[in-house]
Amino acid sequence: MTELKKKEKIGTPDTADRQSGAVMVVGGGIAGIQSSLDLADSGFKVYLLERTPAIGGTMAQLDKTFPTNDCAMCVISPKLVGSGRHLNIDLITNAELMGIEGDAGNFTVKVKRHPRYVDSEKCTGCGACVQNCPVSRIIYAVELDEVELERKDLDIVMPLLEDSAGTRGSLMPVLQAIDRHYGYLPKDVIRFISGKLDVSISEIYNIATFYNSFSLVPKGRHRISICMGTTCYVKGAEKIMQKLCRDLGTEPGGTTEDLRFSVEAARCIGCCSLAPAIMVNDRVYGRVKLSDLSGILKEYE
Ligand code: FES
Secondary structure (H helix, E strand, O other): OOOHHHHOEEEEEEEOOOOEEEEEEOOHHHOOOOOOOOHHOOOOOEEEOOOOOOOOOOOHHOOOOOOOOEEEHHHHHHHHHHHHOOOOEEEEEOOEEEEEEOOEEEEEEEEOOOOOOOOOOOOOOOOOHHHHHHHHHHHHHHHHHHOOOOHHHHHHHHHHHHHOOOOHHHHHHHHHHHHHHHHHOHHHHHHHHHHHHHOOHHHHHHHHHHHOOOOOOOOEEEEEEEEOHHHHOOOOOOHHHHHHHHOOOOOOEEEOOOOOOOEEEEEOOOHHHHOOOOEEEOOOEEOOHHHHHHHHHHHHO
16 A cells, blocks of 8 residues: 655645645546546646556447547547656556545545556566566476377477478467467467477467467357447347357357357458448358348358
């Protein structure tokens, strides 16, 4: 628990009128960021408090904004950068407001900072610590001893690694080839190639979980992607998702028991004029109606 030092108090009793000109904004979503920028531009010292490790909130996770269909990141990115660089704004992230005392113009707040395990003064967000984490390297070494691929898997994986000449830059094509062959990235194969390419497991998981095209669990032979982008959503994509999942007995992100179909939500697939749109493997179906679904599924039986 940290009590902000006297000079950081929201309001100082030393000032003649007991008004300080410092403000704390709680919540680093788009509203909190914009409020902080407006206040800071007006000359107030702003402490922007955010519970999660980074500001941005839900809007930073959106594709488009309603009703203008503007790109969410295009709107919020300049504000994120602006609030990070503004001399009048102090970002206090990964922290919670625990108490507040005083009255208008002279508040003292108690803030609980959660540990970050890195020196935030020095961190540039480069990710090198993840790749060189001594803890994960120990786990990686221990796990590596246990990895023994079956002959049939070795016959598939070794030629891929030989083609790549064992270089780090070849990780992506190797992962793509493995995903193509197995339909997902099996855990043992990931551990095996991490040793062969000398790339840490955490780095491979970083990539595997960043790209939607990779999966860590078995996928169906046919991948059905239902576009949940703004245009498709307002044209009924959610109902399509519900009906499809009901018909196939699975859920969004799931795979049917016979491993025939996987169903996943996608962001705008670039066919907004055909909304609502779905993709099965590489084929796009536009202006899909609920009554079309059984016919589409039959094509892949
Ligand atoms: S929003 Fe669905 S294709 Fe663009």
